[in-house]
Amino acid sequence: MTNPYEQDLDRQPANFQPLTPITYLERAAMTYPDRLAIVHGAQRISYGDFWRRSRQLASALAGHGIGKGDTVTAMLSNTPPMLEAHFGVPMVKAVLHSVNTRLDAAVIAFQLDHAETKVLIVDREFSGVMREALALAKAKPLVIDYDDPDYPADAPYPKGERIGSVDYEDFVAGGDPDFAWSMPDDEWNALSLNYTSGTTGNPKGVVYHHRGAALMAYANTIHAGMGKNCVYLWTLPMFHCNGWCFPWTLALQGGTHVCLRWVRPKPIYDAIADHGVTHLCGAPIVMSVLINAKAEDKRDFAQTVTFNTAAAPPPEAVLAGMADAGFAVTHLYGLTETYGPAVVNEWNDAWDALDRDARSARKARQGVRYAPLEGLTVMDPETMTETPADGETLGEVMFRGNIVMKGYLKNRKATDEAFAGGWFHSGDLGVMHPDGYIQLKDRSKDIIISGGENISSIEVEDALYKHPAVATCGVVARDDEKWGEVPVAYVELKPDAAASEEEIIAHCRALLARFKVPKAVIFAEIPKTSTGKIQKFKLRGLAQGG
Amino acid sequence: MTNPYEQDLDRQPANFQPLTPITYLERAAMTYPDRLAIVHGAQRISYGDFWRRSRQLASALAGHGIGKGDTVTAMLSNTPPMLEAHFGVPMVKAVLHSVNTRLDAAVIAFQLDHAETKVLIVDREFSGVMREALALAKAKPLVIDYDDPDYPADAPYPKGERIGSVDYEDFVAGGDPDFAWSMPDDEWNALSLNYTSGTTGNPKGVVYHHRGAALMAYANTIHAGMGKNCVYLWTLPMFHCNGWCFPWTLALQGGTHVCLRWVRPKPIYDAIADHGVTHLCGAPIVMSVLINAKAEDKRDFAQTVTFNTAAAPPPEAVLAGMADAGFAVTHLYGLTETYGPAVVNEWNDAWDALDRDARSARKARQGVRYAPLEGLTVMDPETMTETPADGETLGEVMFRGNIVMKGYLKNRKATDEAFAGGWFHSGDLGVMHPDGYIQLKDRSKDIIISGGENISSIEVEDALYKHPAVATCGVVARDDEKWGEVPVAYVELKPDAAASEEEIIAHCRALLARFKVPKAVIFAEIPKTSTGKIQKFKLRGLAQGG
Structure with missing residues (x-):
């Protein structure tokens, strides 16, 4: 029998468009053209200019022949060009590959070749190692130098030489600010590429799609409680899971990005006090930096600042220190393969009444899935059956849903292994508690058997x-x-x-x-x-x- | 040349799941099982019970043979069964058809036949008109009576007779609370059906899909500023665009629904004061009810309450009255075909400094698109070219994107007309301002030519x-x-x-x-x-x- 709800009710341009975070910036630029989008040193970039500069970058890339499926590599600190690349590169259907700025030349060279980099944007801080990497690599990309006019005077690292054939500002200036950018052909198209650090063997290239990033932006906004006047400080490197997708997230509310080249206590406290920072993210080490800062580096501030931290659960003493210093800590968990955090320790208000040990035990759990993650469980990877939800039986943490990567680039074997049985195998060992919260117990290789x-x-x-x-x-x-x-x-x-x-x-x-x-x-x-x-x-x- | 980003990187269950709002309730029930989900009279329903009851309803529907593409019709007030139907019905891949409770028997009969209703849930308040409608209709659905135990003692309308073959509570009780519910086969599958009121001719059945409702939930949460402890009062009928998708929206943050059978000032003020309501929606008439309430019906409350109003821009005097009464008004605009509001008057803080007339002019504009609406413009419908963005040239307001309906049920001609040229034609006349905000000038038929x-x-x-x-x-x-x-x-x-x-x-x-x-x-x-x-x-x- 014919289902009338599937007759003459097809997808068409009026009611179906590919999900992509690009449209969020377009909307913010139209809605809040004069609002402050980016603070970097003495620079102040409005949403209108952020949008125009991203289109200029896209136009310049198109002029260089960059298009669908081409890789644009960025080895940049948390500076404006990195934000512009998050929009300008996908506007020509190309893929943004971000390089971890601490890597050595051999690993960078591997990535340039594996990603088949066509254009490379490199900050002068990293031109030394990149020169070596380019000498090792077969790839011969167009190299663009970014010469940061706000390179801090008290830099712990000196700027290196120019190694490119064009300066970033000159390259962008050659583009058209009214460039007719492109929506992706399909929301499943690749948006970005992030290599896992891989302790052994060659790194794997994790591919993100437009759909996942667009959904992550909603989820980050909601789960991190980012309201209309949020101000985000870039303590988390943008090369790490695309900064957990926050470059795209902030466009939804027209929030302000505060750039930061190095994680040092004084500039962080200054940014919080001077720019009214409301949110920042980072590994637990960043919390230590904040708590253990010298008294003269600290500043007073009135707002409560939300600190999102991932990976290891924050020790109780660190949480207490953060609360005293004016920070509210949210504990997240995820992997490069899940666009950054995909699990959140959603706090139940009733738990405030528990005693200290019980509260600590609740805080140590990684938690429940982000809204756009459809499945999160703990399984025996051999049998693919769920372990008992008893808080004790160890299994492998498994993810399923729309914020799981497209797969590993040019590595079908690794992709198939990772997705065996219809779930993404995280490699992390954990338990499922009776209330559905998961808790990591260890990376499998970190278990000590005695x-x-x-x-x-x-x-x-x-x-x-x-x-x-x-x-x-x-x-x-x-x-x-x-x-x-x-x-x-x-x-x-x-x-x-x-x-x-x-x-x-x-x-x-x-x-x-x-x-x-x-x-x-x-x-x-x-x-x-x-x-x-x-x-x-x-x-x-x-x-x-x- | 092969694009490596499209090789061996296909959709599969681990990384692609249909978007649907059902998963939001599943997540809320797991995360906040004891949190208050629904307040109705003396009833208090937790998220755990909301989820279990929705699954029971689904199970009972499945037991009655209801499945993919079948229509379940609800003629209900803003009561718990209506919320349960928003999840229980799609859990068996069926479609929820909500009937406007003010319609006459002939129109209801038309809808029952056109929708091919298989199951009908009807509140005893409406059993009189529904009995007439069933006598007129060819459709012979299973009729389920909802006999509200919290029917107000001071009801302006008496309860009618039972007309069904089973009571709602008995029907639900026959279902399994652990029922294995189904994800939609495709996020494009139909979720709900809402008939436009249609001043002439037969009503048109607007079909929503899972994808649009899932995205609206994110957008409502963000644009209405709904935080972790939001409490939503049901002044807006749920039969109207599925309550602008708020039945699904609240599950994202685990907010509390406060039910309301009739829009009367005293119960509204009581709910705000007693249950800590933070958000409500409604037509401008609801604001008049609030402002013009008798002194003895009003109550003091500490929180600021967000009032989302759609359709006509609120007159300045009404806005001032609402502010004095403790409400912050957000002005939205949309149509049944756009899942309710799809346009928001995003307020720029800089406008606070404008003089009164300039501020009024800004407030009167409908605004900019919701984040998941990819396009909003004003066009000459003959030529499908955009009108100049001069704030003066009249054209037809056009929508494009993921929160535009699937189409009109069994009405290809109307669907094709509505989507001609790749845009949804709203039938509303408006202008585009130079800054990209739209403003309605009139429904085309409401223009007076003198x-x-x-x-x-x-x-x-x-x-x-x-x-x-x-x-x-x-x-x-x-x-x-x-x-x-x-x-x-x-x-x-x-x-x-x-x-x-x-x-x-x-x-x-x-x-x-x-x-x-x-x-x-x-x-x-x-x-x-x-x-x-x-x-x-x-x-x-x-x-x-x-």
């Missing part, structure tokens, strides 16, 4: 963080003849704090089952990625070598 | 509203030998206010060009639709007859 018992390195690290002298720590396995593996702890102490190995071990004994207590404590600087993640594989290497 | 000059009835009405004694008014054309047409005014005075025809005309002369001044003022009760819209066609009939 005497047949699983030890979560997170649990041991949590105990270490409760010691007043501990600034940063990482717990990894060391091979052991008797137990198979034993946990050892690498610890960085706070400035001017002191503690002995014995003291730290005694502290852990008071908090942990005996088999979980580190067998050794090594005081050392902890190796971290550019985004503040502790590099466990390096610690593991050290632990095995020691 | 001596070759166009008179906007809205402009004349605005002048009338500035008279302190005028409560409601409507201006229409009366045929005139000399001028072709002349404007005449129908006026309803405020309680205890007095004014003569001469006085009103003199008032208009001070504000309007002479040819725009009404040639007659008739004091009478103004006929309105169930949603508070003034029925111009009735006034036109009266004016021609007079």
Whole structure:
């Protein structure tokens, strides 16, 4: 029988358009042309100008022959050209590839070749390593130098030489501000490319589509509580999951971007006090920077600032310190493959009445899915059946929905593995609580198996963080003849704090089952990625070598 | 050449799911199971129970053989079953058809037959007219009575007899609260059906799809500023564009629905004061009810309440009265075909500094598009070219994007006409201002052409509203030998206010060009639709007859 609701009711231009975040900026520029879109040093860019400059960039790219499926690579700090690239590049149906600015030349060269980069925009801060990378790479892109007029006078790093054939401002100036930009042909078209850091083997290129980014913008606005006058400070690198999609998100409400080249306490506090910052994001390390800032670097501010942090659950002491300093912390979780955060620790007001330990336990959970993520669960990856929602049975955290990547570029095998059984396999181990909140227990490779018992390195690290002298720590396995593996702890102490190995071990004994207590404590600087993640594989290497 | 971004990167269950608002309620029920979802009289329904009851309803419908493409009709007030129907019906891939509760039996019968209603849920308030309609209709649906246990004791209308074969609560109780509900096969599938009131000819059935409703939920949340603890009062009928999609919207933030059977001042003020209402919607007439309430019906409240009003721009005096009473008014515009409001008068803070007249002029504009509406413009419908953005040249307001209906049910001709040239033709006349904001000038049929000059009835009405004694008014054309047409005014005075025809005309002369001044003022009760819209066609009939 014919279903009348499917007769003569087809998609057509009047009622169906591809979802894309580009239209959000178009709308903001029309609605709030004079509103402040971008603050960078002495620069003030309005929404009208942001839109015009993005179109100019698009026009200049089109003039250079860039179009659908071409890769434009950006190795930029959190500066205006990076924001412009988030709109100008997709306006010609090209794909924005952002390079982690801490990478070495060999990895960058791999990415340029794998992505088949046609145009490269590089900040002079990074021209040294990029020159090396270009020498190694087969790709021969048009190289555009960005020479930041607001490069801070007190820069910890000097600007490098120009290595390009054209200056960014000259390139943009050659474009038409009224350029007839293009909607994507399909919302499934690629929008951006982000390589995972990949501790072993070659990095994988995670491809985002317009649909996912458009939905993430709605979700970020709602879950982060971004109202009509939000001001966003760029502590999170935009090369990391496209800044969790916030370059696109802010256009929805016409919020203000405050650029930031380096995460240093004084410029952050200055931005909060001087520009009325309402929101910022970052790894837990950024919270440490804020809390442990010198008194003369801190500033008073009246507003409550929302700090979105991802990855490891923030230790209780850090949360308390942040609250005292005027920040409300929201705990998120996600991966490059999920456009950044896709899980949020949605706080139930009723939990405020719980005692301190119960509250801490609730805060340590990663939480529930973002609205545009249709599925989040914990499964046995062998059988693809859900683990019991008992808060104890370990399984692999799995995602499904519209904010999961399109796949890995030119890597069908990895894509198929990641999506086996109709779910994205995160590689993270966790549990499902009876109320449907998930909690990470460990990266599978970070589980320490000692005497047949699983030890979560997170649990041991949590105990270490409760010691007043501990600034940063990482717990990894060391091979052991008797137990198979034993946990050892690498610890960085706070400035001017002191503690002995014995003291730290005694502290852990008071908090942990005996088999979980580190067998050794090594005081050392902890190796971290550019985004503040502790590099466990390096610690593991050290632990095995020691 | 092959585009690597389109190789082996296809849609699959892990990264592509149909957009649907059903998943928002699922998420809210898991995240906030104990949070208050629905207040109705003495009833308190949690999010957990809202979800379970919706699944029970779905299960009971499935048990009755209801599935994809079947129509479930609801003639209900703003009560819990109407909210449950917004989720339970689409959970079995069926389509929710909401009947305007003020319609007569013949129109209802037409709708039941046209929609091929399989199941009908009817509140006992409307059983009298529905019995007549069923006698007229060919459709023989399963009829379910809803017997509201919280039918107000001071009801202005008595409950009618039962006319169904089963009671709503019994029907739901027969369903399984753990029913395995279905995602739509495609986000383009039909979700709901709303007939336009259609002043002439048969009503047209506007079909909504899951994609549009899912996007409207995001847009409503953002544009109406609905935060985590929003409380929504149901002054707007849910049968009107599915309550502008707010039944689905609130699930995103886990907000509370406060039901309301009739728009009367005392229950509204009581709800605001007792339940902490933060948001409500309605036609301008609802604002009049609030402002003109008797002192003993009013209540004090601490919160600012956001009032979203659509259709006619609120007169300055009404806005001032609303501000004094503690309401912040947002002016929206849209049609049944655009899921309710799709245009918002986005206020620029800079306009606060304008003088009173300039501010009024800004407030009178309908505004800019909602974020998920990709296009909004004013065109000459003959040539499909945009009118100059000069704030003066009249054209037809046109919409394009993802919150435009799927089309008219079983009416290809009307659908094709409405979507001619790739845009939805609203039938509303307006202008585009230089800054991209649109302003309605009139429904095409409401333009009065006098001596070759166009008179906007809205402009004349605005002048009338500035008279302190005028409560409601409507201006229409009366045929005139000399001028072709002349404007005449129908006026309803405020309680205890007095004014003569001469006085009103003199008032208009001070504000309007002479040819725009009404040639007659008739004091009478103004006929309105169930949603508070003034029925111009009735006034036109009266004016021609007079």
